[in-house]
Amino acid sequence: MAAQPTGKQRITRRARREAAGWLTRLGRRSITTDDLRSFRDWRRDPANRASYAEVDAVWQVGSQLRNDPEVADAARRALERPSHQKARAPALTPLSLAVAACLLVVVGAGSGWMFLNLRTVTYATGVGEQRRVLLADGSRLSLDADSYLKVRMTGASREVRLKRGRAFFDVAHDTKRPFNVVSGQTETRAVGTRFGVSNDNGLVRVTLVQGSVEVRTRADDAAPATKLSPGQQLIADLGKHQERVVLVDAASATSWVSGRVVFRDTTLREAISEVNRYSRRKIVLEPSDLGAAAIAGSFDVGDTDSFVTGVRSLFDLKSHTGDDGSIVLTK
Numbered sequence: 001m002a003a004q005p006t007g008k009q010r011i012t013r014r015a016r017r018e019a020a021g022w023l024t025r026l027g028r029r030s031i032t033t034d035d036l037r038s039f040r041d042w043r044r045d046p047a048n049r050a051s052y053a054e055v056d057a058v059w060q061v062g063s064q065l066r067n068d069p070e071v072a073d074a075a076r077r078a079l080e081r082p083s084h085q086k087a088r089a090p091a092l093t094p095l096s097l098a099v100a101a102c103l104l105v106v107v108g109a110g111s112g113w114m115f116l117n118l119r120t121v122t123y124a125t126g127v128g129e130q131r132r133v134l135l136a137d138g139s140r141l142s143l144d145a146d147s148y149l150k151v152r153m154t155g156a157s158r159e160v161r162l163k164r165g166r167a168f169f170d171v172a173h174d175t176k177r178p179f180n181v182v183s184g185q186t187e188t189r190a191v192g193t194r195f196g197v198s199n200d201n202g203l204v205r206v207t208l209v210q211g212s213v214e215v216r217t218r219a220d221d222a223a224p225a226t227k228l229s230p231g232q233q234l235i236a237d238l239g240k241h242q243e244r245v246v247l248v249d250a251a252s253a254t255s256w257v258s259g260r261v262v263f264r265d266t267t268l269r270e271a272i273s274e275v276n277r278y279s280r281r282k283i284v285l286e287p288s289d290l291g292a293a294a295i296a297g298s299f300d301v302g303d304t305d306s307f308v309t310g311v312r313s314l315f316d317l318k319s320h321t322g323d324d325g326s327i328v329l330t331k
Helices: 007-028 034-042 046-066 069-080 094-117 268-276 304-315
Strands: 030-032 122-125 130-132 140-144 148-153 160-169 179-183 186-190 194-200 203-210 212-216 225-226 233-235 244-247 260-267 284-286 296-298 319-321 327-330
Touching: 007 034, 007 046, 007 069, 034 046, 034 327, 069 094, 122 140, 179 194, 186 194, 186 203, 203 212, 225 233, 225 244, 268 284, 268 296, 268 304, 284 304, 304 319, 304 327
Parallel strands: 160 179, 284 327
Antiparallel strands: 030 130, 122 148, 130 140, 140 160, 148 160, 160 194, 179 186, 186 212, 194 203, 203 233, 212 225, 233 244, 260 296, 319 327
């Protein structure tokens, strides 16, 4: 008689199934702010957090094995074998066991990767929507609300064109194919690193979290590229043809990736613009003289009500609903 699983084993299995579901959900579909809050609540459980890390690690191994020549050759021979031809049972070496463990991930997604490599893929999000995407090369893309970009992967290049909004990239290492992000007249080049790029009406920001990137302004190809270090942000005003590099708290500047917006010495005008990105109920500040006032704090993306409550208390303001449904702040 087979032994029945213990309570702990059943919990672990359930956590793994849920983790796999979350990994698929975060990587292959649009994510709303409610989804992100649910994911954060689910991951607070230590067992769930550990299971998600375990499942995510399997995907990472699958991405690495996809570029392994032995795995690629095994997949090619399997795909080329006639359907009526029987394969001899292979000897189970350590490598073949590793391939067997991850071949479903590699080959199962392989046709999709091959298809992506042959065309430009467009990703877009609406107001209050975020998206997580596993790119063809194993890089991870996070797309913030109200953003639009195009991705093209070939055997010789990896290029992203960010038209508007912002995105965060966790780039898979590949020295033969630098990862280029073009936004406006700026081009950011990386090999294997983590960084964010935003384009808000021609104001481009490149924020480096880990590794190194080189940023070049295409309007002046003769100028040397600017190399950033972690914690630096390049700000390029494309309309004024100006750029500068500043020090930032990279974790705060990219906190939206984890579902939070963090303000540190941020003007009220900029903070309202940020919060409005995640809601169709826009906040309108009537006393314009307060727009330059500095605020600090952190909020869940999409939690407009908490932000309004905090601002009302801080500046002794009142609020009412406008004719268009907006939240109007007044003295």
